Amino acid sequence: MDYYRPEGLNDALNWLDRHQQVQPLIAAGCTDLLALTRNTGLTGSTLDITAISALSGIEERTDCWRIGATTTWSEIIRHGLPAAFDGLKLAAREVGSIQIQNTATLAGNLCNASPAADGVPCLLALDAIVELSSAHSQRSLPLSEFILGARDTALMPGEIVTAISVPKAAATGHSVFLKLGARKYLIISIAMVAAGITVESGIISRASIAVGACSAVAQRLGNIERMLLGKPPDLGLLHEITDDLVALSLSPIDDVRADTTYRYKSAGELVRRAVGQLMPDQSECVA
DSSP states (O other), X not given: OEEEOOSSHHHHXXXXXXXXXXXXXXXXXXXXXXXXXXXXXXXSEEEEOTTOGGGOOEEXXXXXXXXXXXXXXXXXXXXXXXXXXXXXXHHHTTSSSHHHHTTOBHHHHHHHTOTTOTHHHHHHHTTOEEEEEOSSOEEEEEHHHHEEETTEEOOOTTOEEEEEEEEGGGSOSEEEEEEEOSSSSSOOOSEEEEEEEEEETTEEEEEEEEEESSSSSOEEOHHHHHHHTTSOOOGGGGGGOOHHHHHTTOOOOOOSSOOXXXXXXXXXXXXXXXXXXXXXXXXXXXX
């Protein structure tokens, strides 16, 4: 086994470039590392990026908020991010136990590409962009183009995720995250919804809604977002958000947690509740 834990990003990228033919594992928070190998111990080559300080931390820039790849969920919870990130913070509290939140990383959640990854709908709703680096180049992809399917991403050989950025234009208004599982804590989602709304001059100027665990990849509900835009924020809008409209963008499966029909109905109800909570002076809503 070839195990490497560098402190510099260039050292990591150069090592990965030399080992890309053997497709090494990349360890970020390590919470899923052994589970994904399906072995009793690590085998093959492993690049441990946990000691690279340049990959951690949250930074406000002129045009975006930049979150380093190995930033933990606990760091996201504690950081003074604007209200548009409230949904992401709520999702962070759903990522396993506190011990897991202290170790698990944002990039690890994305690279696992689980259909039920709690962070993905929130970042989709924030128009997140994924920064990818190799020894020879750097590129950026919208999150919607980075996760291709269940356990499948657009990462090329020799690349790692170095950061996730959220444009300032998307970091406005307020957001919320709602999750349905078989129990309240420490559970994989049956359905989950992230929603954000910005109100300016008495009308909805930005709306973003994403549903997770109801398709191979979390989906934005563009049809409902467009329906909300330009309208005054009012609970009456919730009657226009039907289960059928929500279902247009989804393709849930039957599994041990829930069947397709239950997921469709759950997603519709969660979308209405999330949008209702974001209406002015509304702390909760039951459609």
